[in-house]
Amino acid sequence: MLEPLEGSQAIAHAVALARPGVVAAYPITPQTHIVEHIAKLVADNRLRCEYVSVESEFSAATVALGAAAAGCRAYTATASQGLLLMAEVLFNIAGLRIPLVMTCANRAVSAPINIWNDHQDAMALRDAGWIQLYCASNQEAIDTTIQAFLLAERLELPVMVCVDGYILTHTLEGVSLPTQEEVDHFLPPYTFAHTLDSRQPLTLGTMVAPDHFTEIRYAHDQAMYQALAAIEEVDAAYAGITGRASGGVLEVDGPDDARIGVLCLGAVHGTLWEGREQARNLPPAKLIKLRALRPFPEAALRQALAGLSDVVVLERAFSPGAGGIVAAEVCRALYGTSTTPRIHSAVMGLGGRDIPLEAWQQVLALAQGPSRGATVILDLIPDHLEDGIA
Amino acid sequence: MLEVRIHGRGGQGNVVAAYLLAHAGIAGGLHAQAFPFFGAERRGAPVAAYVRLAARPIRLHAAVRTPHFVIVQDEKLLGLEETTAGLVAGGGLLVNSPADQATLHARLGERMQGRNWQTFGVPASDLSRQHLGRNIPNTALLAAWAALTGVLEPAALEQAMTARLKPGMLQANLEVVRAMGSLVAPGAWHDLAHHALYDGSAQHQETGHAGAA
Incomplete structure (x- = not known):
């Protein structure tokens, strides 16, 4: 169990x-x-x-x-x-x-x-x-x-x-927790080559x-x-x-013939995955789970996005005045490749706003629509942009 | 995938109830997820917690918006719009109340219109006071929900309680569960629950209990 x-x-x-x-x-x-x-x-x-x-x-x-x-x-x-x-x-x-x-x-x-x-x-x-x-x-x-x-x-x-x-x-x-024996086998006792030791003094941080x-x-x-x-x-x-891997630096899944890709980080991946399962009438799309943000896996990313025409980078943060942070890095990784997909930078789920199952439809609509140029906040509520606040 | 929302007041064991239900689901061979309403909790303030149960792994990490069942630990909360918000048409509403169905429906008033909710009141607080000596109705309500839906074997709920409740509280809570079992009509929500659990497919309705200990 x-x-x-x-x-x-x-x-x-x-x-x-x-x-x-x-x-x-x-x-x-x-x-x-x-x-x-x-x-x-x-x-x-x-x-x-x-x-x-x-x-x-x-x-x-x-x-x-x-x-x-x-x-x-x-x-x-x-x-x-x-x-x-x-x-x-x-x-x-x-x-x-x-x-x-x-x-x-x-x-x-x-x-x-x-x-x-x-x-x-x-x-x-x-x-x-x-x-x-x-x-x-x-x-x-x-x-x-x-x-x-x-x-x-x-x-x-x-x-x-x-x-x-x-x-x-x-x-x-x-969840499944590994046994202590498994972890002990996987993770040897701690060693640090520059350990501070009063018997063999050395300086760290000079x-x-x-x-x-x-x-x-x-x-x-x-x-x-x-x-x-x-x-x-x-x-x-x-x-x-x-018996369990977590996806290395990034993980891709979806049909080989998909022309759309959606890249995300963190728990929203499962929501998008379920959204895709339930919206079978929408075009096929690959999901790219970016596990390593640093180091940034440029080569793996180029391979993962090869053959795609449109990639939505969905983020839960942005750089004010510059837009999607990961989207910019994805663009840099793809710059100069022969068949660069269009990159659509999208933001959702800031400050705890729920990203629902239906986000998948919004993301796919963004991928299929015209290039927006700038980062789009997909769950912005215009009514909340009241005088005095924004 | 079956979704449940539990309403109560801070300090009433609302999150404990959600975690117990999910734990019992997993003990019964299902996949489960449970989480509180995210935010700061104050004793006495209205709070909510959520549970998902499914026959397949649950990857979704979004809020529960349209639950199939709502469990209400404090019947005064029935007066709040948010208590029944999003409850699916034909969904189950389980209320900690000695009142009968007609009385509860009358209290919901216009909100009931066209919703066809299946409502049950159970005297969870009375049972809790009787066996625990205080008003912690969560395990009584879970026992009622388990009996009404048939989704959880009593053994799975007992296994979850044994794992999660303080030893001093366990025995009396097990008595509450057993006493509640005889107070509700078993299986009254069977079809509703199993339809949700298996995404409308009736083929594997009994496999969920395969792992029950």
Whole structure:
């Protein structure tokens, strides 16, 4: 029987299976249940780990950084304002090449204050140098969390596991947790080549002058590109043990003769998938689930979109004054290819607005319509654009 | 895919009820999903929680807008438009109330018009007070829903309760469930529930119980 677990609880169990030595976190909706469950596992002696309650997200990230640098597997979780408060530390973690795993329970960013789901928080940290993996279900959240530790430690890069706040974190689904033996087999004990050790002192994070800074940034960039293959390998290795893969860097499904593609990130994938099942009268379309936003899988994307005439990139965030963030990256990846499809940039589901089953019709209508040039917000309610607000 | 919405007040065990129902569904060999109304919850304020049950994996992650069933933990909430909003025509409305069907329909007034809802009132609070010593009607209502629909074997619901309820509360809640079983007409919502569960296909109606322990 599958285990009926709330998303947050499932993630907490996945973290526990990875045997972290230190978890440091500050509660923020909708991440709270994750760290509550971890704290409870520690309090109940079901997880041998030091749980550090800190006074801010800045400290949570800092404690996790320090623990990982001192040779201990570490984890933290946050969302929205919490992620932004961590921002300075997150760039440091990446630049110091600290292997660390963090869950981002994706939530809108203030102002206006809003506790519900979208992807603006993680998108804002897109350039922090972290690997970013997006999960489409609670099962993927479990599997990706465990994979993230192996990836982080193998590559010496931090991994942010993005899980839709509420939509996944607060939803109970039947999931399968790997056994402790399976995880122990998959994930060797934590090692970090540059562990801080008072018996063999070394410095992490020294100032780097112009003569080496560029090269260190270049090396980081190269490591991120190399992570593309590692994400595929680790997903395959995990599937070898558990029978479940999460889609590597991206996953495509749909009929071979489809001329339309719809690319999305996160839990909306399942809704679009069901929408497609129920709207058989509409033209065939491929669904592209982008799992890795960083590193950005340009080559895999070119292959996935080959032969398509129209691709809708559906996002839960945008860059004010510039439009769809992922859409722009998709355009860049395809620029100069011989048969570039038309890219339609669409935004939906900001600040927790529900993306219903019928979104599929809207998305397909966009794909079949004229090029709009700019990013379209598909679920805008014109009546709500009242005087004084907009 | 069958959809249920549960209405109650913050602190009444509304989310617990949704999670229990989904857990029981999974224990009974079905696929299930449950989630609360997303947002901040205040004790006493009207709240809702949602459940999906299906014979196939559920990939949808959207709100429940047109439930087949609505379960109401506090009958005063019947007065709110949102309590019956979107309930499908011919859908089932289960109310924690000693009142009979005609009385409940009268309370719904014009909202009933043309909707043909199948309404049942069950004395869930009375049973809860009797066995638990306080008013937590959620397990009594779930037992009534399980009996009316025939979607869940009693064993599946008991398995879910054993896994999710605090040990001190379990025995009395199991008694509530058993007592409720004799108070409703078993199978009165069988066709409605199974039609929804199997997407209108009648072929595999009994396979859902294959995994019941």
